[in-house]
Amino acid sequence: MSDRHFALARAEAAFIRETLGFDHLDVVERAALARHVTGGGYAGGLYDRLGGHFHPLKFLRGLARRAQAAGARLHEGSRVVAIEQGRNGVTVRAATGSVRAAAGIVACDALIGGLSPHLARAIMPVASYCIATEPLPDEQAAALLPGRAAVADSRFALDYYRLSADNRLLFSGGETYTHTPRRDVAAFVRPHMARVFPALAAARIDYAWSGLVGITPNRLPQIGRLGGALYFAHGYSGQGCLLAPFYGKAIADHLRGDSDVYERLSALPAFPGRG
Ligand SMILES: Cc1cc2nc3c(=O)[nH]c(=O)nc-3n(C[C@H](O)[C@H](O)[C@H](O)COP(=O)(O)OP(=O)(O)OC[C@H]3O[C@@H](n4cnc5c(N)ncnc54)[C@H](O)[C@@H]3O)c2cc1C
Known part of the structure; x- marks a missing residue:
C-alpha cells in the first residue's frame, strides 16, 4: 500500500x-x-x-451437503444449453435432460459463455492466478505472516496471500484481462511472490492454478430479474466466496416472500452514474 x-x-x-x-x-x-x-x-x-480465511472447496462441499439435506437435487456435469420461460415457470435444458421449476437463478459469473449474451456483456472476465509453496517450517511461516492474517494489497492488479493450515504460502498475483488464462502459472506468479517475500524466491511450488473472476465496471455485484421468474446474480469482482452465498440467500428469501435484502441489493447502481 x-x-x-x-x-x-x-x-x-x-x-x-x-x-x-x-x-x-x-x-x-x-x-x-x-x-x-x-x-x-x-x-x-x-x-x-x-x-478470517477458510478453505473454499470445503465450504462449497459443506453448502452442497446442507442443500441436499434440505431436499435439493444436484445435477453436476450438466451444461445448460437453453433456458425457456413459460406461464408456469422456467425450463432449463441440458444435453442430458431438462428441469422445470417455478423460478430459476442464473449464477454462472464469468463462466457464462454463450448461455446469456446479455448477462455476459455486463461483466468482464479476469484471470486470477494462484500458487501454493511446499509446507514451510513453522519459524519461516511465522517470519512471513506472524499473525497468520490473509493479506490483500491495494493495487489495481493486486497481490493476495495467506498461509494454509499446513503452512504453505498460498500466493496470488498478476491478473490478466482475458477469457483464456495463461498456462505457465507457477513461472508467472513466482516473481510476484519473490517481490514480496525474497526469501521464497527459490521455494518449491507444489500447486498452481487459475480461474476466471467476473468483474463489473464499479466492482459491485449485480442482482436482478431477467423477466418472469428468472433471476441472476454475478460480478462479485473477486470477492464471491462470501458474497455469492449472501446474494443467493437474498434471492431465496425474496422467493419466499422476504424481499428486503433483495430489493436493497438490486437498487445499488449497476454502473457508475446510474441509479
Ligand atoms: C484463482 C481465483 C482466486 C479467487 N480468490 C478469491 C478470494 O480469495 N476470495 C473471494 O471471495 N473470491 C475469490 N475468487 C472469486 C470467487 O471464486 C468467485 O467470486 C465466486 O466463485 C463466484 O461464485 P459464483 O457461484 O457466482 O460463480 P462460480 O464459482 O464461477 O460458478 C459458476 C458455475 O456456473 C457453472 N456454469 C457456467 N455455465 C454453465 C452452463 N451453461 N450450465 C451449467 N453450469 C454452468 C460453472 O461450471 C460454475 O460451476 C477467486 C477466483 C479465482 C478464479
Missing part, C-alpha cells in the same frame, strides 16, 4: 467506523505492520479484527 493509498484507507476506516458503526478495523502504521506481514514494503494497512 502506497502513502496515497494509505491516506485513502484511513479515510475509508473512519467512514466504516463512524457511518456504518463497525468498530473492528485497526489502522496499522508502517512501524507496526511487521506484527502482521513482514514483506511488501507497505506504507501501512487496515487490519480487520473480525476477519
